[in-house]
Amino acid sequence: MISFRNDYSEGALPQVLQALTDTNFEATCGYGCDEYCARAAHAVRSRFACPTADVHLMVGGTVTNLTAIAAFLRPYQAVITVTSAHINVHETGSIEAGGHKILCADAPDGKLTPQMVRRILREHQYGKNEHMVQPKLVYISDATELGTIYTKSELTALRAVCDEYGLYLYLDGARLAPALVAKGNDLAPEDFAQLCDAFYIGGTKNGLLFGEALVIVNDALKPDFRHMIKQRGGMFAKGRLLGVQFLAYFEDDLWLTAARHAVVAAQRIARAFTQAGYRLLADSPTNQIFPIVSNEKMAELAKTFIFEENAPVGETHTAIRFVTSWATKDADVDALVHAL
Amino acid sequence: MISFRNDYSEGALPQVLQALTDTNFEATCGYGCDEYCARAAHAVRSRFACPTADVHLMVGGTVTNLTAIAAFLRPYQAVITVTSAHINVHETGSIEAGGHKILCADAPDGKLTPQMVRRILREHQYGKNEHMVQPKLVYISDATELGTIYTKSELTALRAVCDEYGLYLYLDGARLAPALVAKGNDLAPEDFAQLCDAFYIGGTKNGLLFGEALVIVNDALKPDFRHMIKQRGGMFAKGRLLGVQFLAYFEDDLWLTAARHAVVAAQRIARAFTQAGYRLLADSPTNQIFPIVSNEKMAELAKTFIFEENAPVGETHTAIRFVTSWATKDADVDALVHAL
Amino acid sequence: MISFRNDYSEGALPQVLQALTDTNFEATCGYGCDEYCARAAHAVRSRFACPTADVHLMVGGTVTNLTAIAAFLRPYQAVITVTSAHINVHETGSIEAGGHKILCADAPDGKLTPQMVRRILREHQYGKNEHMVQPKLVYISDATELGTIYTKSELTALRAVCDEYGLYLYLDGARLAPALVAKGNDLAPEDFAQLCDAFYIGGTKNGLLFGEALVIVNDALKPDFRHMIKQRGGMFAKGRLLGVQFLAYFEDDLWLTAARHAVVAAQRIARAFTQAGYRLLADSPTNQIFPIVSNEKMAELAKTFIFEENAPVGETHTAIRFVTSWATKDADVDALVHAL
């Protein structure tokens, strides 16, 4: 069987694993107070051009999202996002477990628009009606759950509506690297620091054993964040493992190299499906591809390939998901291309 | 500087790191649904003689405690423990953040007794008074925060009081391995499975990069626990890293070998302090030693050694903490012994 | 100005106020442990034919909902309801503040159907996928937020789907009395006890100073509920005030008499709007009427009458809400009828 199930099936990029091995017997402070974490944070601030940002190296995406949102919001404040958002569907209600309602807009391509934000604000009387939650934080992800990406003008427009209504803009970058190297992307790393109040740079899905780097740009959101990390269970005892990995990740832009490999493979798959006459659920330029196939074809492919079913399309077809990563082998992509 | 700061300063035991390296490029399911995790869970069940227990491999101690307690209790139920308990002091209120009150007894040696449990139950009218929380779960750790250990008769007596009043007994085994190899220990692994409703076996403080194995013995506490793990942010994407590490940990009882190294070193330190005329805060047979020294002596030691201050003892003295691990070097212990 | 703003604008029904006055100087136990509460609970059990149900007299609707749902669910479980549900829109995220996600279906008439429940269950893989919340409780209200009511066959069908999937059925009866006396209603009080796991009988919106009677039928949901009431702040010190009021409320079915007055008045208003050529947003047989009027007409009516805007209908029209109560004066209805 050839797996296109997800982008976190393997371990770490060789350079990352080597760095862990090289430093294994050093004794350092725990909890991320070591020199490696300090240097990794510096690397993040440099690469994203945000010299005064706070950088917190976190273990995983869900704990990053739930900690950040719990820290940023007051109890009666709510999140605005799209229905398909990871926090709305696939994090087992972790945001609500932290006490906050999620307000959703349906977005066929997984992307939130200022119009959607405005409608939710209007429906909630701009936070002035005490019988309703007060929308306060916009959550988006880049790339989105459907593999699509935001343009600079789109992200700038979301920033504008956030500024107009005093909302925070928080970006989940679990797959930020694939977005940055995708065709059509015009956002540079520094743009995220300019336009978001906080965002995180994913590592787990792009070649780290584990790790996400949360960047808090807005000064108002910085105080006591480490208290929140510890309270929510996200403080990693051997914190330097995160620092060591992220240092290797940013060395020579390894993160973008790794993502490029994944995206090239995925786009080969996308082209193969398209040329074979299949429609794609969304126009994804990143490392997740959602072809729509007949249920018979799905069954046939499933004999050789591992992939996920995304959603039924009518009675007879299904959107299926193929994901590539830094570790995807050309031969596996070849096999899939030939099977179409 | 020579560090006795803690037992999670270094990376992983060589065998553990090797196992991670050997399996790095394999592709497996995520989230702990892989073969390595299945085999590690089997190894835990075998070693602790609890063939029907559920085993969940978790990332760290705090997230294990907060997830387990949130899962086991109803909203109005409370935890009984000692004032010095890790969950009471050093987890930033994570249990309360999950909604539960902690009821504490002062225990000079860090060990909870049935008398303490009974007193707290009596004060809370055995859970019958709706104006008070209902005590429901007893939290202990072995070894304790002061390095002391429970005997089999002590743990059996706690089980008895729990049975009498319908309480759960949950044991935090962040340092279970050092307890098991300590002088005076008469508890075998299978005893924990026999006497506790749930307990966890620490890995992070005994040579894993990270990882704790939660064992749920009581059937009533098993359902849907993975929902809780995911919701609280503790589900590890590349879950097999936990399985791979724990497999190596239990191979040839590496976990006990590693702990034995730590305990031998710590007991050399204890003897050296005692023979030099210092008193110890608690009679710890494990890998944490708490000598009481004058503040001058503390300052002198601090020129060469890294250790933590535990608590002031009167105006002029301080209890300081020395911790050893699987990675502690004999030469470093020698240096400390000579400095006394 | 003539107010049709809501059904809790005035104080209490004269009989209720008299009962409070008559008993004012008696000394009783606090917290609802008095004889009046016991007798009121008995009256509820008799009237709803549920001799073994637990009855808790609560202060208000929101605290009833948030306490019941927090008590009934485990942390990862979610509520199924309609988008317009009171708990989803008008309780400031109190269910989420208690940790639970609300899963919504769009229902034009405010009524949940088994099909909607099934779809949400299917989307959440019937609670088996640990990355998603587990749907567990169906929340409905009768009358609904749009004034519509459930028939016996509809409620029975919801019960069936709940039984099929192990869901709880919880009914918010803030306006249960108006529903029961509405044209088209074929549900008797005892049906609610037969078909729901728990439900509450509203008093505040039908002539009590305050008070809702929560009825827990399902034995599994009964234990320690008073602990939950106290913890969530809903335990009323002078609890007998609730007992005294509810006793008067059920005496000679005063609750239905009061509701009948409100419904007759509302239906006169509905007829007047319809005969004047206006469309109604929903076909409400109860005491809330939602005519759709041009914005000019709305402005004209607002010179004399107090009502709420419900929702814009296109660019030029608005659905407005008229609510009647036990205290509505015929002359006020006359004035409105004549103004159309």
Add this chain to the structure above:
Amino acid sequence: MISFRNDYSEGALPQVLQALTDTNFEATCGYGCDEYCARAAHAVRSRFACPTADVHLMVGGTVTNLTAIAAFLRPYQAVITVTSAHINVHETGSIEAGGHKILCADAPDGKLTPQMVRRILREHQYGKNEHMVQPKLVYISDATELGTIYTKSELTALRAVCDEYGLYLYLDGARLAPALVAKGNDLAPEDFAQLCDAFYIGGTKNGLLFGEALVIVNDALKPDFRHMIKQRGGMFAKGRLLGVQFLAYFEDDLWLTAARHAVVAAQRIARAFTQAGYRLLADSPTNQIFPIVSNEKMAELAKTFIFEENAPVGETHTAIRFVTSWATKDADVDALVHAL
């Protein structure tokens, strides 16, 4: 049987009940947005000389405490108080259910001192250690749970330590009126507004049917508080009932007159016990008296009088509690005096 069980056994002061009756058929806005609430808030601000304070009329003490503390604190912040505090013992863990740890000092007379505050701060490293909760709010009550009262110099000293460390001072005034009229009191109403960040003036235990007036003095704690009230279930639909009652309460200082009656009665009881040779648990000048009697005497008294057991004193004696109120009859006090 003659009851000295508590001060909320009866209904309302006659003037209060009359005011409710007089206004019963008026129609007003709901949720406290009516003219009566506005005038009552004005009366509070005038009487306590805090013209810019926010005043929120709440239904009961527990919901006031849990809402205020949830609103004032960030998730990782904790409360400092005494072990006997109402929120620590008798509110079923409502503060922890809101996510916050309570840090306690043992205080024999129920009064918190700056020394206690300083010790707790020191133990928590002044909030700088992210592994511990951050103490942020000081909770006291006046009168205390033992009936004792704070002097102006004591309250001023607590304010000073709060200022020094950036803590909020919150005062639970469930029995503020009895404290104000007690012998030895030198605090005037305006002192509370000067010295506290927020406090509440109890009504339920001093002659209202229900109601507590929360006064928020500190501007930083004011925003969006009504969102919090609604979310926590404390927003009263027929809010004007609170306004009407508090207006009557402050008319001609009825609140102090009512409290004086209670305190005079209690002090007669205290003198009677003292003169009969009994010791009192605390030197209470207010309306709660805690004589220590032999268990035989307790049994004898229990044949005629209703009172609560407070705590065992050794093996053979018990501290019992007698509470008086605005409604206590002289004849009942006479009977008790004669029984000693």
